[in-house]
Amino acid sequence: MKINIQEKTVENIPCDILSIFVFEEDFELNLVTNTKIQGEINNFISSKNLKPFDVKVINTLGFLPSKNILLVNLGKRCVCNNDSFRKASSVCAKTARSLYCEKLAFLIHKKFFEKNVFVEVTKAIVEGVILGLYAFDNYKSADKKLKVKELILVVKSKQELLEISQSVKKAEKISLVVNYVRELVNFPSQKVTPTYLSNEAKRLLINKKIKITVLEKKELIKQGLNCLIGVSQGGFEEPKLVIIEYNNSSKKPIAFVGKGITFDSGGLNIKPYLDMMDMKSDMAGAATVLGILKLASELNMKTKIIGVLALAENMPGSNAQKQGDIVTAYNKKTVEIIHTDAEGRLVLADALSYVEKNFKPKEIIDLATLTSGCIVTFGYSAAGLLGNNNNLLEKIKISASNTFERVWELPLWDDYKDRIKSDVADVRNLGKGKGSEASTIIAGAFLEEFVEKTPWAHLDIAGTAWFVEEEFFNPKGATGFGVRLFLDFLEKN
Numbered sequence: 001m002k003i004n005i006q007e008k009t010v011e012n013i014p015c016d017i018l019s020i021f022v023f024e025e026d027f028e029l030n031l032v033t034n035t036k037i038q039g040e041i042n043n044f045i046s047s048k049n050l051k052p053f054d055v056k057v058i059n060t061l062g063f064l065p066s067k068n069i070l071l072v073n074l075g076k077r078c079v080c081n082n083d084s085f086r087k088a089s090s091v092c093a094k095t096a097r098s099l100y101c102e103k104l105a106f107l108i109h110k111k112f113f114e115k116n117v118f119v120e121v122t123k124a125i126v127e128g129v130i131l132g133l134y135a136f137d138n139y140k141s142a143d144k145k146l147k148v149k150e151l152i153l154v155v156k157s158k159q160e161l162l163e164i165s166q167s168v169k170k171a172e173k174i175s176l177v178v179n180y181v182r183e184l185v186n187f188p189s190q191k192v193t194p195t196y197l198s199n200e201a202k203r204l205l206i207n208k209k210i211k212i213t214v215l216e217k218k219e220l221i222k223q224g225l226n227c228l229i230g231v232s233q234g235g236f237e238e239p240k241l242v243i244i245e246y247n248n249s250s251k252k253p254i255a256f257v258g259k260g261i262t263f264d265s266g267g268l269n270i271k272p273y274l275d276m277m278d279m280k281s282d283m284a285g286a287a288t289v290l291g292i293l294k295l296a297s298e299l300n301m302k303t304k305i306i307g308v309l310a311l312a313e314n315m316p317g318s319n320a321q322k323q324g325d326i327v328t329a330y331n332k333k334t335v336e337i338i339h340t341d342a343e344g345r346l347v348l349a350d351a352l353s354y355v356e357k358n359f360k361p362k363e364i365i366d367l368a369t370l371t372s373g374c375i376v377t378f379g380y381s382a383a384g385l386l387g388n389n390n391n392l393l394e395k396i397k398i399s400a401s402n403t404f405e406r407v408w409e410l411p412l413w414d415d416y417k418d419r420i421k422s423d424v425a426d427v428r429n430l431g432k433g434k435g436s437e438a439s440t441i442i443a444g445a446f447l448e449e450f451v452e453k454t455p456w457a458h459l460d461i462a463g464t465a466w467f468v469e470e471e472f473f474n475p476k477g478a479t480g481f482g483v484r485l486f487l488d489f490l491e492k493n
């Protein structure tokens with residue numbers, strides 16, 4: 001999609017559809033001289049039962065160079081934030097697409113926004129459009145003719161144009177990376193294997209500041225990453241640990257670790273049909289980490305960053321890990337395998353201790369679709385946040401609220417640590433009892449065993465990475481959650 005910023009007045013915008021934001025407080029909004037069109041605008045604005053994000057399409061019948069006007073209600077000005085604009089613009093973009101409009105314009109004359117920061121609002125609008133129009137349609141034979149081809153941002157003056165041009169470019173880059181992550185997560189597991197993801201990582205090498213190391217199975221065995229090996233044993237695909245280094249310097253890096261189970265069948269403790277259905281998405285953490293590194297390099301950020309992808313399939317093949325097996329992790333702790341479906345924490349355990357020992361990061365953040373319990377707790381509305389360092393957790397919370405990618409902290413009390421003590425090994429991979437009690441926290445407590453002293457945070461993105469229903473700019477399926485959050489985090493730290 002082409003993006004243009006144009007300096008124009010309302011009645012002089014050639015396009016298929018012109019989107020205009022309205023607020024509940026607006027009782028009149030004089031936009032055009034044509035009385036019929038203006039009358040329809042007034043009607044919409046003054047209607048009583050408008051809900052936020054309600055829209056109205058007005059056909060301008062040849063009276064204006066804009067073939068249609070699209071009014072979208074943003075609700076009360078005082079509660080309207082950047083996310084409202086992101087949502088509203090996605091509604092506009094999808095409406096435009098459904099009407100076969102190719103040229104979609106937004107009126108963003110500064111005076112309409114009052115207290116909302118103009119540059120930020122514009123960024124949110126561009127994100128809403130690009131994210132909202134994303135569709136996983138690679139395997140669809142039809143449907144492809146519905147495409148918005150051009151986005152036009154209409155400003156009032158040269159000054160406004162200059163003010164927003166940088167952030168428009170940035171919003172485009174960010175959104176395209178979010179869509180890239182979504183695509184990786186949406187593609188089926190027969191395509192997106194550990195090999196495929198490690199090749200995707202190698203594509204980042206076009207940036208000179210990137211270094212990639214792929215630890216193959218042989219090397220993983222040699223170095224003793226037995227938790228990762230153990231999980232992969234029942235699958236045809238070999239495991240891999242991919243290490244992406246960005247901006248090598250003597251500074252301490254910030255490390256991101258992603259769970260990359262390219263398919264989670266549950267292993268021998270096999271999942272029932274419906275639970276297994278979307279398990280191609282169990283590599284969303286790894287895809288997000290890849291996205292974060294891709295974006296940081298495209299934006300030429302100054303921070304030193306390490307990304308680690310822990311890649312494997314969790315399958316019930318004849319050599320699959322069995323209940324009661326005991327493996328020695330990379331950090332030499334022994335782990336009793338109680339449940340083969342609690343595999344995410346195993347691959348992360350080795351990845352966490354590997355990155356801590358070999359790269360001595362300033363902070364470690366892991367992202368993982370780790371527990372269905374996290375969906376039980378938060379639904380699809382927030383990622384579970386746990387960690388060993390308040391300062392780091394607070395910084396993540398701030399970036400979460402800046403980007404509206406929500407997180408919510410859960411406690412890591414000692415009680416929980418007691419529940420992963422094993423009778424025969426150092427730790428067990430399932431909490432004592434049924435295993436479903438506080439499963440998100442228990443998983444976090446398990447991970448904590450594999451971080452020695454570095455500030456560490458864990459995000460359980462089981463609910464936020466994959467939506468079962470479309471919601472504004474997030475389509476059904478992969479959301480790309482975390483890319484925007486951690487870009488904000490990296491920019492501020």
Ligand code: BES
Pocket residue numbers: 264266282339341342343344369370371372373430435436439462463
């Ligand atoms: N990948 C799943 C978690 C998951 C479930 C993510 C549903 C997204 C949607 C994970 O490997 C898993 O199977 N977790 C188990 C752990 C249990 C055995 C303690 C779970 O949460 O059910």
Ligand code: MG
Pocket residue numbers: 264266314340341342343344
């Ligand atoms: Mg599992």
Ligand code: ZN
Pocket residue numbers: 261264282341343344369370
């Ligand atoms: Zn899993």
